[in-house]
Amino acid sequence: MAAFMEDALVEARRARDAGEVPVGCVFVHNDKVIARGGNEVNVHRNATRHAEFICIDATLAYCREKRLPARQVFSEISVVVTVEPCIMCSAALHTLAVKEIIYGCENDRFGGKTVIDVAAVVGQRINITGGVRSEEAMALLKEFYKGDNPAAPPVAKKKK
Amino acid sequence: MDNNGSTDILSPPAAKKVKTQPPDDSLDIKAVLSDEYKKDITLIQVHSSQVETKQQLQAVIQELAQKLPHFQHLKRVHDRSVLICPTADIKDTLEQHLKLHKISDNVLEALCRNVHVVQVPASCARLRVQYEQMIKYWPCKFHPDKYAESLHNGSNFTASQRAFHKRMAQLLRSLSLDVNGGQPVGICVDPRNPSIVAIAAGGSSGSSHQHCAMWLVDHVARSQRGGAWQTQLQFVEDEPSTTSTLRGLPRLYYDYLQQQEACQDLQFGAELPRRGEQPSAVDQQADNLSKYGPYLCTGYDVYLLREPCLMCAMALVHSRVKRIFFLEQSDDGALATSFQLHSVKELNHHYEVFQFTT
Numbered sequence: 001m002a003a004f005m006e007d008a009l010v011e012a013r014r015a016r017d018a019g020e021v022p023v024g025c026v027f028v029h030n031d032k033v034i035a036r037g038g039n040e041v042n043v044h045r046n047a048t049r050h051a052e053f054i055c056i057d058a059t060l061a062y063c064r065e066k067r068l069p070a071r072q073v074f075s076e077i078s079v080v081v082t083v084e085p086c087i088m089c090s091a092a093l094h095t096l097a098v099k100e101i102i103y104g105c106e107n108d109r110f111g112g113k114t115v116i117d118v119a120a121v122v123g124q125r126i127n128i129t130g131g132v133r134s135e136e137a138m139a140l141l142k143e144f145y146k147g148d149n150p151a152a153p154p155v156a157k158k159k160k
Numbered sequence: 161m162d163n164n165g166s167t168d169i170l171s172p173p174a175a176k177k178v179k180t181q182p183p184d185d186s187l188d189i190k191a192v193l194s195d196e197y198k199k200d201i202t203l204i205q206v207h208s209s210q211v212e213t214k215q216q217l218q219a220v221i222q223e224l225a226q227k228l229p230h231f232q233h234l235k236r237v238h239d240r241s242v243l244i245c246p247t248a249d250i251k252d253t254l255e256q257h258l259k260l261h262k263i264s265d266n267v268l269e270a271l272c273r274n275v276h277v278v279q280v281p282a283s284c285a286r287l288r289v290q291y292e293q294m295i296k297y298w299p300c301k302f303h304p305d306k307y308a309e310s311l312h313n314g315s316n317f318t319a320s321q322r323a324f325h326k327r328m329a330q331l332l333r334s335l336s337l338d339v340n341g342g343q344p345v346g347i348c349v350d351p352r353n354p355s356i357v358a359i360a361a362g363g364s365s366g367s368s369h370q371h372c373a374m375w376l377v378d379h380v381a382r383s384q385r386g387g388a389w390q391t392q393l394q395f396v397e398d399e400p401s402t403t404s405t406l407r408g409l410p411r412l413y414y415d416y417l418q419q420q421e422a423c424q425d426l427q428f429g430a431e432l433p434r435r436g437e438q439p440s441a442v443d444q445q446a447d448n449l450s451k452y453g454p455y456l457c458t459g460y461d462v463y464l465l466r467e468p469c470l471m472c473a474m475a476l477v478h479s480r481v482k483r484i485f486f487l488e489q490s491d492d493g494a495l496a497t498s499f500q501l502h503s504v505k506e507l508n509h510h511y512e513v514f515q516f517t518t
Contacts, residue, residue, distance in 0.1 A: 045386025088474035
């Protein structure tokens with residue numbers, strides 16, 4: 001399953017080229033990629049358009065098109081994503097009860113495993129594997145954050 | 161699934177003649193503060209020792225401050241009794257523990273002569289009510305925080321602000337019942353005017369990922385010429401020369417509110433996103449919304465019928481919402497019921513949370 005990380009990295013690079021935070025994701029179902037995407041926050045002016053959400057929406061469209069039961073399809077999906085899903089995405093993936101999550105580098109700012117235990121709050125455990133090609137995923141983020149996010153206002157200086 | 165596209169809500173609601181609603185005095189607004197502001201204090205057991213002479217006491221205090229620096233929130237000495245360390249820290253005996261931390265022989269002797277166990281507050285006082293409880297156990301330090309006190313006692317809102325928040329709560333109820341079949345609704349408000357920026361509804365939580373709060377941030381995005389989700393809802397269109405935008409407002413809800421007599425004085429619309437890079441010439445105290453114009457939900461308040469789940473609560477963190485007000489607790493609510501996301505210090509943004517109570 002880790003072999004699909006290359007597909008996720010392709011999506012991350014695509015997001016970078018579009019001026020988005022370089023995170024990419026693919027959903028794998030029966031050894032086949034059925035949904036792929038990178039962050040689309042800036043283009044939609046919507047902070048929830050993370051790569052995982054692009055894939056969730058694409059999966060629902062896929063199920064509608066193929067007339068497949070979405071709940072069952074999600075339970076058979078391996079989520080392969082370059083960065084540890086944030087709390088929002090992790091909560092969504094736990095609630096949808098996907099089969100497993102495989103991620104690249106950790107997200108120590110708002111990771112859904114590193115910062116809080118999403119599984120405990122949602123009440124659903126799924127298999128999570130981190131550290132797959134994490135250096136490459138991290139390098140993309142570092143490269144991006146060297147420049148400013150063009151859409152974000154400057155960060156306020158901290159008082160005290 | 162969401163019912164945003166279902167046909168029954170697309171048919172216009174029966175026009176209702178609503179008389180001017182009296183302010184709902186049965187509603188109150190309570191800040192949902194993190195656990196460190198809880199009224200009940202936590203106590204821990206601590207080894208304490210009565211030291212005999214003043215000279216001994218001085219030496220003891222000096223060494224303890226260096227080698228066992230516990231209890232920053234407490235006075236270390238009270239009536240010649242000195243706090244040594246939590247009983248939970250001791251593995252074998254107190255004497256061995258002190259030796260392990262290289263306490264000198266004479267201080268060790270002075271400390272071990274008259275040891276007893278006391279209960280003291282486990283953490284520092286954030287609010288005066290906590291402080292007053294704590295000093296019954298042991299003298300402690302306290303730095304009053306005026307703003308935290310005002311959140312605690314409700315004096316943070318003026319009477320007119322409070323009245324506006326309650327109106328929004330009533331609006332949530334009537335929008336849900338009259339236009340949305342009792343399903344969750346959310347309202348996003350620019351508190352500067354105040355003006356309604358966006359309204360959204362969603363299916364019951366757990367039905368998919370398209371919850372009410374997720375729709376709401378997407379409708380706010382529409383007011384900034386963004387938005388990702390397809391919906392069959394029609395949105396209000398702007399006049400060409402407008403200086404604010406109604407694009408975050410579905411026609412259905414906007415028309416409903418326009419028909420309500422009680423809502424005639426409500427303002428609608430969002431500031432348009434600014435093009436220029438330069439912040440407008442406002443004073444330094446102004447928030448980022450005033451300085452830079454709309455960006456995601458920066459500076460906006462969000463009113464929700466139901467307490468948001470963890471996914472939605474984090475979506476509102478990402479969206480940089482200023483304050484969340486909710487009316488009903490949810491079993492999977494992540495602001496009060498199953499979790500308190502806004503009290504997680506590691507996050508890069510923190511909103512304030514208020515609950516309407518009856």
